[in-house]
Amino acid sequence: MGELVERKKPPVATVxxxxxxxxxxxxxxxxxxxxxxxxxxxxPPRGWIGDDAAVIRGDGKKDWVVSCDFFLEGVHFLPDGRTxxxxxxxxxxxxxxxxxxxxxxxxxxxxxxxxxxxxxxxxWLEGFLAGLRRATQELGMALIGGDTTKKRDVAISITVxxxxxxxxxxxxxxxxxxxxxxVSGTLGRAGLGLELMFRGLGGxxxxxGLLRRHLYPSIRTELGMWLATxxxxxxxxxxxxxxxxxxxxxxxxxxxxxxxWADWVPQVRIPDGVRKLRGMAxxxxxxxxxxxxxxxxxxxxxxxxxxxKLRAAPGFSSIRQVGExxxxxxxxxxxxxxxxxELVAKGWDPFRRLxxx
Amino acid sequence: MGELVERKKPPVATVxxxxxxxxxxxxxxxxxxxxxxxxxxxxPPRGWIGDDAAVIRGDGKKDWVVSCDFFLEGVHFLPDGRTxxxxxxxxxxxxxxxxxxxxxxxxxxxxxxxxxxxxxxxxWLEGFLAGLRRATQELGMALIGGDTTKKRDVAISITVxxxxxxxxxxxxxxxxxxxxxxVSGTLGRAGLGLELMFRGLGGxxxxxGLLRRHLYPSIRTELGMWLATxxxxxxxxxxxxxxxxxxxxxxxxxxxxxxxWADWVPQVRIPDGVRKLRGMAxxxxxxxxxxxxxxxxxxxxxxxxxxxKLRAAPGFSSIRQVGExxxxxxxxxxxxxxxxxELVAKGWDPFRRLxxx
Numbered sequence: 001m002g003e004l005v006e007r008k009k010p011p012v013a014t015v016x017x018x019x020x021x022x023x024x025x026x027x028x029x030x031x032x033x034x035x036x037x038x039x040x041x042x043x044p045p046r047g048w049i050g051d052d053a054a055v056i057r058g059d060g061k062k063d064w065v066v067s068c069d070f071f072l073e074g075v076h077f078l079p080d081g082r083t084x085x086x087x088x089x090x091x092x093x094x095x096x097x098x099x100x101x102x103x104x105x106x107x108x109x110x111x112x113x114x115x116x117x118x119x120x121x122x123x124w125l126e127g128f129l130a131g132l133r134r135a136t137q138e139l140g141m142a143l144i145g146g147d148t149t150k151k152r153d154v155a156i157s158i159t160v161x162x163x164x165x166x167x168x169x170x171x172x173x174x175x176x177x178x179x180x181x182x183v184s185g186t187l188g189r190a191g192l193g194l195e196l197m198f199r200g201l202g203g204x205x206x207x208x209g210l211l212r213r214h215l216y217p218s219i220r221t222e223l224g225m226w227l228a229t230x231x232x233x234x235x236x237x238x239x240x241x242x243x244x245x246x247x248x249x250x251x252x253x254x255x256x257x258x259x260x261w262a263d264w265v266p267q268v269r270i271p272d273g274v275r276k277l278r279g280m281a282x283x284x285x286x287x288x289x290x291x292x293x294x295x296x297x298x299x300x301x302x303x304x305x306x307x308x309k310l311r312a313a314p315g316f317s318s319i320r321q322v323g324e325x326x327x328x329x330x331x332x333x334x335x336x337x338x339x340x341x342e343l344v345a346k347g348w349d350p351f352r353r354l355x356x357x
Numbered sequence: 358m359g360e361l362v363e364r365k366k367p368p369v370a371t372v373x374x375x376x377x378x379x380x381x382x383x384x385x386x387x388x389x390x391x392x393x394x395x396x397x398x399x400x401p402p403r404g405w406i407g408d409d410a411a412v413i414r415g416d417g418k419k420d421w422v423v424s425c426d427f428f429l430e431g432v433h434f435l436p437d438g439r440t441x442x443x444x445x446x447x448x449x450x451x452x453x454x455x456x457x458x459x460x461x462x463x464x465x466x467x468x469x470x471x472x473x474x475x476x477x478x479x480x481w482l483e484g485f486l487a488g489l490r491r492a493t494q495e496l497g498m499a500l501i502g503g504d505t506t507k508k509r510d511v512a513i514s515i516t517v518x519x520x521x522x523x524x525x526x527x528x529x530x531x532x533x534x535x536x537x538x539x540v541s542g543t544l545g546r547a548g549l550g551l552e553l554m555f556r557g558l559g560g561x562x563x564x565x566g567l568l569r570r571h572l573y574p575s576i577r578t579e580l581g582m583w584l585a586t587x588x589x590x591x592x593x594x595x596x597x598x599x600x601x602x603x604x605x606x607x608x609x610x611x612x613x614x615x616x617x618w619a620d621w622v623p624q625v626r627i628p629d630g631v632r633k634l635r636g637m638a639x640x641x642x643x644x645x646x647x648x649x650x651x652x653x654x655x656x657x658x659x660x661x662x663x664x665x666k667l668r669a670a671p672g673f674s675s676i677r678q679v680g681e682x683x684x685x686x687x688x689x690x691x692x693x694x695x696x697x698x699e700l701v702a703k704g705w706d707p708f709r710r711l712x713x714x
Binding site for chain 2: 020023026027030045051053054056058059060061062064067068069070072074075076108109111112113115121125129132133136142143144145146147148149150151152155157159161214238293312
């Protein structure tokens with residue numbers, strides 16, 4: 001989210017010195033020692049911080065996959081009731097659960113931590129719970145615990161728990177040179193919805209369909225489970241922050257490079273009617289698709305010898321190859337003009353972008 | 358926390374219509390249906406919302422116990438750096454892990470969701486991580502995942518995961534009439550520290566010892582595990598919100614009443630030097646002990662025939678009987694004057710109290 005329309009860069013002084021990646025690296029480093037103190041029969045999780053979720057190995061045939069996500073007013077959704085309560089409830093769970101889909105896990109349980117102002121305990125809370133309940137039912141999950149408190153703005157933290165057959169989970173780190181890179185669905189749809197919301201155009205006639213992916217995202221649980229269980233993918237993650245950012249993360253975790261063809265990336269179609277709206281004329285479908293974020297589609301790599309198997313995947317028709325994994329560390333994108341450019345991570349990073357929102 | 362000095366009640370108009378208990382009940386009710394859709398070989402957790410943590414049954418000999426807790430600036434700790442960053446890091450994990458101790462589980466892993474302003478990513482974050490790391494080492498836990506984002510105030514959500522031998526976990530709901538009620542430790546020590554902090558007296562000479570329990574709470578992991586593993590206790594929870602509030606919750610969950618003797622409750626000693634400080638003269642040790650909250654001691658019930666076993670408990674010398682479970686639903690307290698009064702829940706409730714903080 002963020003740099004979707006070509007705008008001037010913010011002045012340097014407003015750019016904080018940390019970004020999310022560095023912050024995670026610092027936290028990871030600070031806790032490097034206690035990890036080694038673990039062990040016994042239970043191995044420390046392989047995925048750990050930096051992957052979409054952590055894997056907890058029990059003494060049975062299945063492992064648990066756990067992830068937690070903030071969903072904060074003014075950070076992840078618009079303040080002052082501009083994002084509908086029902087959408088907040090729905091999206092809070094689906095976006096968190098996307099991290100389970102990204103590991104190939106079957107969603108099971110979740111915990112809800114909810115902080116809200118007293119004024120939001122009436123109809124707002126009813127709407128929130130209705131949306132959350134709908135997502136719970138669609139995903140086949142159960143609420144098993146949580147925490148509530150009062151706060152001047154709404155803060156939501158959701159912990160999701162899924163299960164996976166031992167050793168079948170997928171990490172970001174498994175990609176090898178020669179693997180083909182795939183994405184599910186059409187990219188940039190959620191980003192288009194967000195741009196409409198930012199400009200206060202969400203209430204206009206005919207916009208609701210365009211907002212849907214932003215407010216009520218779908219996630220690829222079935223596809224993720226299938227790719228993991230059938231050992232088809234070598235690496236996987238979900239597209240939460242935009243292909244340009246997330247693919248670079250996958251490459252870094254796998255210690256590989258990548259080449260993407262811009263024309264192959266399934267881009268959102270921006271309707272002519274939207275182009276005519278205030279501030280939307282220069283909106284770039286390619287930028288939305290590469291940097292938009294919040295699509296919650298899957299990004300995964302498949303070794304060439306397993307590509308034929310993909311035909312049996314659920315939702316196969318919505319899967320597109322967008323590039324290939326290469327040796328080295330360069331991530332490049334080949335434009336429709338044949339020009340090779342560096343794939344620059346321009347997706348959502350709370351520590352780089354928030355001052356612009 | 359809150360009504361520790363006898364003060365006038367806040368005007369009715371500022372009291373929000375919801376309190377935490379009602380809010381939890383509403384959320385629980387909203388999710389009653391999807392629970393029934395679960396099943397297969399994995400049973401829905403018995404504890405569920407309202408207990409300290411949820412129990413997740415795997416296919417092995419041990420179960421996982423999971424809980425999540427918010428720790429929010431301006432709600433759970435003082436804003437604007439008045440609570441030291443190191444204490445925030447330490448306390449964030451210990452207080453969350455107390456919910457595992459309350460179930461008798463062995464702490465194993467945690468996930469950290471951290472939202473903070475860019476200005477806090479320097480020395481503040483270093484202090485926070487140092488405190489968190491100390492708690493991690495003391496508790497023998499490992500950080501396995503999390504989420505970071507930017508926000509104008511600090512918001513922390515911690516998910517803790519522990520393990521317990523199948524069927525040995527303790528719930529709030531197991532108390533029976535005739536059971537003896539015990540607490541560990543001395544109650545009101547954290548509350549005394551908080552009162553000093555509220556009044557800006559924390560920096561005074563000789564106060565640091567009195568602040569310790571507020572800033573760096575100890576939890577009773579070993580005792581909790583022992584009581585569960587040896588099947589000594591019938592019901593257990595941790596004292597996070599004050600005995601008057603938490604014992605009523607245990608009684609409600611167990612559908613029983615209780616009788617407490619005020620003289621038996623191990624009360625914090627308020628030093629004479631503290632009495633002389635501004636605003637502290639009328640501070641009541643009994644109110645601190647009953648309503649102070651955040652002691653993170655254990656509250657548990659033991660059937661008479663198992664009381665003899667207690668002598669072998671770790672930290673036995675710090676355990677005190679404070680009352681007994683009775684039939685009915687009344688919770689009463691017998692004062693030092695022999696007078697019987699209702700035990701009124703006056704402990705920490707974010708939805709009742711925040712306007713006073």
